[in-house]
Amino acid sequence: MSAPNAGRQSPEPQNQSGSQAGATTTNINQQGGAPSQEHAKExxxxxxxxxxxxxxxxxxxxxxxxTSKQ
Structure with a gap:
C-alpha cells in the first residue's frame, strides 16, 4: 500500500473483517409482519x-x- 495516509486505508481483502467485507447478518428485519389487509381496510x-x-x-x-352586518 503506497498511499500518503496509509493509516486511513482499508486493509487488504484477505485481512478484512466480516463487516468490512460486506457480510450481512441473517436477522435482517425480524421485527414482525405488517398488519393484515382486512384490519387495515377496516x-x-x-x-x-x-x-x-x-x-x-x-x-x-x-x-x-x-364581516357580517349587524
Whole structure:
C-alpha cells in the first residue's frame, strides 16, 4: 500500500473483517409482519366515516362574524 495516509486505508481483502467485507447478518428485519389487509381496510374505513365531505376552516366562523352586518 503506497498511499500518503496509509493509516486511513482499508486493509487488504484477505485481512478484512466480516463487516468490512460486506457480510450481512441473517436477522435482517425480524421485527414482525405488517398488519393484515382486512384490519387495515377496516381501520381506514372507520377513520373516513368520521370525516365530513367538505370541512370548514377553523377561522371561517370568526371571519363571517367580523364581516357580517349587524
Amino acid at each position: 381501520a381506514s374505513n372507520e377513520q373516513k366515516s368520521g370525516l365530513s365531505s367538505n370541512p370548514t376552516h377553523p377561522l371561517d366562523k370568526a371571519a363571517e362574524e367580523k
